[in-house]
Amino acid sequence: MLLKVENLTKRFGGLVAVSDVSFGIEKGEIIGIFGPNGSGKTTLLSLLAGLLPPSAGRVFWKGQDIAGARPNVIASLGVIKTFQNPQLFSELSVFEHVMIASFLAFTRMKDHSRLRSFLAPGKGEATLRARAEKALTLCRLQGSSEKPAAELSYGEEKMLGVAMAMMCEPELLLLDEPASGLGNDEIQNLENVLRDLRAHGTTLCIIDHKVAFLAKFADQAIALQQGCKIAQGRPHDVLADPGVVKAYLGRSHHA
Amino acid sequence: MKALWFLIPLYLLPLLIRSDVVLTVLIFTFVLGILAIGFNIVFGGAGQLTMFHAAAFGVGSYVTFLSMLHFSIPFWLGYLVAVLIVVLISIVIGWICFKFRLKEFYFAVVTLAFAELFRLVALNWTSMTNGTLGMLVLEKPTVWLPGSGVIKIEETVPWYFLTLISLTGILIFSALLMRSWIGRNFSAIRLNEDLAQTLGIDTFRYKLLAFTISNVIASFAGALYGFYTGYIEPAYLAVAQSLDAIAMVLLGGVSTILGPVVGALVLTSLPHLIELPAEMRVAVYGMILILVILLMPRGIVGLAAGLVKRRAHAS
Numbered sequence: 001m002l003l004k005v006e007n008l009t010k011r012f013g014g015l016v017a018v019s020d021v022s023f024g025i026e027k028g029e030i031i032g033i034f035g036p037n038g039s040g041k042t043t044l045l046s047l048l049a050g051l052l053p054p055s056a057g058r059v060f061w062k063g064q065d066i067a068g069a070r071p072n073v074i075a076s077l078g079v080i081k082t083f084q085n086p087q088l089f090s091e092l093s094v095f096e097h098v099m100i101a102s103f104l105a106f107t108r109m110k111d112h113s114r115l116r117s118f119l120a121p122g123k124g125e126a127t128l129r130a131r132a133e134k135a136l137t138l139c140r141l142q143g144s145s146e147k148p149a150a151e152l153s154y155g156e157e158k159m160l161g162v163a164m165a166m167m168c169e170p171e172l173l174l175l176d177e178p179a180s181g182l183g184n185d186e187i188q189n190l191e192n193v194l195r196d197l198r199a200h201g202t203t204l205c206i207i208d209h210k211v212a213f214l215a216k217f218a219d220q221a222i223a224l225q226q227g228c229k230i231a232q233g234r235p236h237d238v239l240a241d242p243g244v245v246k247a248y249l250g251r252s253h254h255a
Numbered sequence: 256m257k258a259l260w261f262l263i264p265l266y267l268l269p270l271l272i273r274s275d276v277v278l279t280v281l282i283f284t285f286v287l288g289i290l291a292i293g294f295n296i297v298f299g300g301a302g303q304l305t306m307f308h309a310a311a312f313g314v315g316s317y318v319t320f321l322s323m324l325h326f327s328i329p330f331w332l333g334y335l336v337a338v339l340i341v342v343l344i345s346i347v348i349g350w351i352c353f354k355f356r357l358k359e360f361y362f363a364v365v366t367l368a369f370a371e372l373f374r375l376v377a378l379n380w381t382s383m384t385n386g387t388l389g390m391l392v393l394e395k396p397t398v399w400l401p402g403s404g405v406i407k408i409e410e411t412v413p414w415y416f417l418t419l420i421s422l423t424g425i426l427i428f429s430a431l432l433m434r435s436w437i438g439r440n441f442s443a444i445r446l447n448e449d450l451a452q453t454l455g456i457d458t459f460r461y462k463l464l465a466f467t468i469s470n471v472i473a474s475f476a477g478a479l480y481g482f483y484t485g486y487i488e489p490a491y492l493a494v495a496q497s498l499d500a501i502a503m504v505l506l507g508g509v510s511t512i513l514g515p516v517v518g519a520l521v522l523t524s525l526p527h528l529i530e531l532p533a534e535m536r537v538a539v540y541g542m543i544l545i546l547v548i549l550l551m552p553r554g555i556v557g558l559a560a561g562l563v564k565r566r567a568h569a570s
Contacts, residue, residue: 075455
């Protein structure tokens with residue numbers, strides 16, 4: 001098991017945003033977490049990425065307890081999160097964005113000497129640039145590589161977030177509502193990118209409130225409501241779960 | 256790195272110009288330029304508005320001189336003691352500020368308070384520093400040259416070359432630093448610290464590194480300054496000194512390699528070029544500074560780079 005979450009809980013004062021959630025993610029799997037707005041999806045992802053410290057519970061990454069570790073430590077272990085609202089380094093070009101995200105790839109380069117790359121960046125830099133091109137192509141941004149990132153559309157900004165994350169060579173990619181705010185063409189594009197990521201062997205954990213979108217990809221689905229896990233299993237089974245139907249539609253199908 | 260070719264004419268200048276005034280202005284430009292480069296690394300690089308660089312500048316001059324005096328060691332060894340102390344101070348202050356996640360003005364205010372603390376020590380530890388009266392520095396730095404052996408740097412021309420070579424070294428270092436993975440991580444922190452952290456950058460460690468490097472460079476400028484002027488006083492650690500360096504960086508161009516040096520040149524030579532009564536001079540000088548910063552938000556170097564780019568685009 002790649003990632004194992006045990007009784008994870010997050011309280012903000014009196015509000016319990018994530019309550020006693022447990023699940024596991026296997027290598028190569030795509031897991032979809034869905035739930036209505038305010039059900040604790042983003043909080044859950046932030047806990048996994050170390051952006052928030054949990055109030056209780058544990059998170060194991062390949063057997064190592066990472067709950068409460070700093071985000072950069074979790075990122076260096078291979079867990080990268082993208083943001084729901086695209087986070088950018090404003091004044092840089094698209095290509096520079098991906099290059100600035102190259103630090104983890106740089107530290108993992110086998111034949112690099114830090115001193116040598118300080119004095120003469122040459123070879124290592126060329127490897128990183130090639131890798132950046134690849135990440136941009138993967139995210140269908142190769143045509144905009146020299147554009148200032150500020151000129152991208154909202155959907156492209158989100159793809160740039162994925163490209164930066166892919167530059168870090170994640171084993172597990174946490175995607176926070178990748179489809180929200182996208183037009184139909186952009187969603188189609190996103191679906192293609194996600195298929196490529198899966199083919200690439202990246203394990204994905206996607207949260208979204210669009211159930212149909214997740215059902216297309218996910219091997220496993222988890223439904224959240226008010227911070228609690230109310231169902232888990234194959235997407236179609238979860239969608240048919242009476243509790244889930246009730247949470248979404250406010251009443252049961254059979255009522 | 257191409258920018259560094261601009262330094263070559265400066266190496267040839269003493270062959271053409273013998274005027275002590277010009278060379279002296281340039282020596283001050285080089286020394287204060289080094290201070291400004293240090294500030295540009297932590298502010299223009301990692302985006303942290305420090306107000307501690309004047310204190311590092313002052314500590315550099317005091318510690319270098321006092322360790323020469325008390326341990327009878329040469330200038331460079333004395334400066335090494337200063338480096339050790341400045342690194343230690345930077346780690347302690349940086350650790351406190353960055354552990355408590357102080358940003359922007361909060362970071363500026365806390366580093367300013369620490370700088371004042373050091374200034375008050377220099378002012379009141381009279382038995383060691385001679386307080387307000389300051390200290391006369393009669394010792395001179397020595398360098399070993401092939402052919403002539405160990406020589407003392409006393410005259411204007413040797414000082415000119417010592418400070419110019421120092422500036423060149425610091426400029427090369429800062430250019431290498433800013434284009435290396437370290438500089439890239441600094442930029443990531445300046446532009447979006449939270450994002451930088453989720454991309455695996457240890458923002459705490461790199462902010463501490465930027466702060467320490469900047470202070471060590473500032474302390475080097477301080478050591479050169481004290482020995483060149485032959486006088487060390489608590490005012491070296493004052494906020495005015497910090498603000499001067501900030502003005503140089505803003506004027507020359509934040510986040511550019513040459514900006515701090517260009518800013519230092521303008522602000523050091525301007526008072527000599529404008530021949531006005533002393534009381535008018537400060538006002539005029541202040542107005543020029545305000546106008547330039549308002550009209551050229553990216554500084555002189557940023558403006559020039561923009562023009563070159565536009566011309567290249569047009570042709």
